[in-house]
Amino acid sequence: MKLAFITLAFLGVATLPLLPALRELRRPRDDQPLSIDLASVRDPRQAGREIRAALGTLTGDGRDAIAADSDLLLDNGRSVVTVTCGGVLDVAEARVSRAYARGNARIGRHASLGAIATDGWLMLADGAAVQAAADAEEGIMAGERCSLGMSAACGGVLELALGSSFRRLWGHPIVAVGKVEHEPEEADPPTIEDVVVWGKRRLSLPTGYVADRDIVVHSDVRIGRGCRVKGSVKAHGSILVMPGAVIEGNLVARKDIHVLGEAALSRNLFAERDLILGPGATVGEWGGYKTAYAGRRVRIARGARVFGALIAHRGGAVV
């Protein structure tokens, strides 16, 4: 009797954890496969298409969204929206979070909104902010200290002024505008790294060196002035690219990529940590698109250009 009781008690306790499972099996509430969109496409302008799809049928202003048939001016924060249609000025008191302009759009100084798409140009005055996404068919011109939110993309040139911040950009090209202040040439005398292929804590390619293979290094890499690398470079540390270097393959770094000055990088840049593009650095070429990616932050100096995508997972800024 005692043994039977103990056995029953054991079976009861052992069954307890299975009761929720049995319930789920009897009446499934979570039995569908993980959702995979087989039609998805990695489209950097996806956000813009979604805004147009959402607001394309809207005419005039909705509850928190506005669609303008021609040009759109957003000023003084979210409170006043000015729409110019055929020369007639219409001023509305509205709280706008999303906007779609079939012409050009201008966001005034220190004004902000959630998301915007235009079929023309998008101009952001100094300090203006787009929190989520901005998309323009023509191009985007962002003034100083603008915030371009989670993504900004356009069909043409995307200009960023000093202090602008961003996460994902797409443009042809993306240009950090402003006067490039050329720093005086380093006064340091040449070292052995400028003369021979050298390695201690980093592999250093000397000035003018030509490498016609891929390079994989388990430390840092320094690519000297005027070097030409015809393959890709992978470093488990950081990569330093000196001015005048030409890289025809990809640059992949487990840490940082730092491009000093006017280096030409024909293909993609992939830094698991930070990416710094110095003045005059160019990623990609006219007519094509490449990606400059940083797992952490991007700092892009005035005069640097990226043809295609510039991605900073933890934010980027023009310095």
Add this chain to the structure above:
Amino acid sequence: MVVNLLWGWIGLVVFFMAIYAARHLVLTAGRLFRPQRSAYHELLDSNEDPLTVLIPMHNESAVASRVLDLVVDARGSEKFEVIPIDDHSADDTAEIIADYASRYETIRPLTRRTGLRGKPAGLNDAMGMSSNDATLVFDADYEPSGDLINGLASAFADPEVGAVMGRVVPRNTSTNVLTRLLDLERSGGYQVDQQQRHTFGLVPQYGGTVGGFRRSVMTSLGGFDVRVLAEDTDATYRLAASGWRIAYVNWAECYEEVPTALSGRFKQLRRWARGHTQVLFRRLVAVVRSPYLTRWQKLDALLILFIYLVPPLLASSLVANTALFMLGEQVGLATVVLGLFAVAYNAFGNFAPFFQIGSAVLIDGGRQRLTLLPMLFAMYFVNTCAVTLGLLDALLDVARGRAPEWHKTKRMNEASA
């Protein structure tokens, strides 16, 4: 003497199990709390390298059209080719492939009617007629999108990457209890284990079903070994021991069909255990002696290579415990330290795989399916039997010098036909 031997054996098993438990917990904690390493799918490039997609097929008439429809338009024809490998099919697979080849110039079929049958042999032949270095492989029951294909191929931007692997997601989860449990296992295996091995810079496994490799590298290594059943695991450790990296792209999710019958799962697991153990015999020394792998990478590689020894080891310790009990031994705790260890192991060690799977399901957004976790315990007995038989198969392969015969897992629609 016998008692001491039994105690010694149990101690050894507990030691190994504690290492595996620690591995599960470290990977799970890393996945939950540490920033994840980026993958290369973010790279968009207008001049993508030319790409070849290989699709091994053996009697795949039920699924051939579906996979060909999905892959055929992934890229323009200039830099892209698809090679469906009709490997001794006896059904309509050849006709379906021929029909697609007549309509799409990207499709260059390979028909195999002579020679050794099996996936590794088919892949080797296909590599011989492939035009491109970057090569992706999909099983015929998989559903790869064009975006997934391009995202996976982006990994070859890294010159150190010899192979790339995507994530396998069961499509037929709602079929029965077995498919739901296998869905949990897959989540744990990919969302946590593979992803965290990638993040930690260890050796993720090239799984051979939704992944790819550099043709030049595999060719230089002698191609896929037709004598092993787990040619993908074999390739993983040959690549790793030779200095190449295996990239894992968690973002690259692809539907597959998991076995719906316990018998099918049993055979699949037995075959995997057999193939995996063959790889253990063949590649253990190369991995240990490789100058390209770090100590941590070697340790993780060894733990993976020995992983199919775990279920029989655990079963042997249960037998040893029972024997000790029958011999009148008290399974007591000699010291406080040992007692604390036993408590900690019972709390965390025994449940480490469950923590891993549960965490993976949570990351995937699953909720109610978590309640099925305790049912995985029932799978332990099935797994133990299948894996133990697989080990015996592998040992007999070595003892008798026999070559294993290739078997394909039955598709759901085949099983129901």
